[in-house]
Amino acid sequence: MQEFITVNNLCHDYAGFDGSTVLALDNISLKIAPGEFVAVIGTNGSGKSTLAKHLNALLVPTSGDCMVAGMNTKEDENLWKIRQKVGMVFQNPDNQIVATLVEEDVAFGPENLGLPPSEIRRRVDEALRFVGMEQYRQHGPHLLSGGQKQRVAIAGVLAMRPECLVLDEPTAMLDPLGRDEVLSTVCRLNRAEKITVVYITHFMEEAIAADRVVVMNSGKIMLTGTPAEIFSDVELLKSLGLDVPVAADVAYRLRKAGVSIPKNIITEQELAVALCR
């Protein structure tokens, strides 16, 4: 199958505080298939957000290439087509909301595409339905909870009909309830609407939901694999300054204490099955 995103030997550098060159991304190669759900984890400063910004041409590579649906992000004429295919959602919902009513905020993108009002109406209704916020269309965004605001921000991106959503720590500022709302919305969009998802997070419990996990460390991709493959290597993740899901942590500690349980346990259910078989 044709890959949706292909990153080839991508490097990105910028000038550091003492004038030296800092390599934020160091020879990254990555392929993302249409409809795939990829989680990206790594410590602060590992290059996750820099990579995310390459996926819709907010940044272009210093060397190497980033291809989105066959288009190179380096070529200016592709810029708007790429940004319509790949939508971004950032950490702080308050920085992404521009209008005083929820539905006006969601309409901002399609309005700028110059679409007819009936089409805008259709897209706004559809986008709000996808994120489960249709009953809040006439509300002021500032009166919503963090999770609700973030879902409005996602709806604003969906109204552009993107094929791929890139979410950069969308739950970092939310409480546990808000985190669940956002993650389950993203999972539903991925499964039901077949939208490709790139999801950056510091919460390992969220990364479990992905098809594939990419681990970044000082500008490089350290590992990629299924959540079960990645999170069973507890020692490596901890040495990188990362966490593992609690079930994986407990399974690891039990194995070290001499209990014989399989290596790839990452969920409560799997741990219960292993312990009670």
Next chain:
Amino acid sequence: MSIELKNISYIYMKNTPFEHMALQNISLTINPGEFVGIIGHTGSGKSTLVQHLNGLLKPGSGEVFVDEVDLNARGNASKLAKRKVGMVFQYPEHQLFEETIAADIAFGPRSLGCEESEIKQRVCDAMEFVGLDYDTFAERSPFQLSGGQMRRVAIAGVIALKPEYLVLDEPSAGLDPRGREEIFSQIMHLYNKTGIAVIMVSHNMEEVARMATRLIVMNQGQISLDGNPREIFKNGSVSLQAAGVDVPRITALMRYLKGQGLKVDDTVITAEEGVKSILSALGGQGTC
């Protein structure tokens, strides 16, 4: 010597259609040496509550006393009392503004009118407390640091004020696991070394469970639970659920295992305790 809230109520946007009761008749005493964790879902009134502790918000009704001084009375006494309460906001690194790290941390003590030698000493001490080497970092720009380091500079700026009560509003939000661990261990170190009262708002149940000596659960502007964290996570699950907050993930895991028939203790709040309990439930046989 304590912070005392007496029948505090606070209403946002009073006399408008958006009027919202953020705090309802809260009474609370926080004593020196306590480590108070405050949890509750978004909009439960946590941040509104802590902003009353140093007079940033004036209660609609009720009184706030710091060491027996009424914070909202006129005069110099209340001004001095407010200074005893140091406040670290959410995302405090957004408030950094100086050209160098040392100058940023020195801003607070200088505003207090400290002598230059005293300021330098306080900056050194505060940087040491948050684990930033003075010689390496003092003259650097705070804006060239990583997120976790910037947050430590911001916390150092508050520590340099030598507060007797330290209030932290979600100190770990947005940090990676290592950054979270660093911030929490430095707060613990400060708490153990100086014996000041720490009041911490957090969504991170694991950390609250591990660090706090007392836990306050907020729900709809009221205190729904107040007590020992272990007791609350053990017995308060109905109220916790009503308040929209989780138990620590390890506690949830243990409950699930118990529900599946494994005879484990579902009141544990750390992974170490959890593993110990599972091992003893297995009786050394590997499986049940």
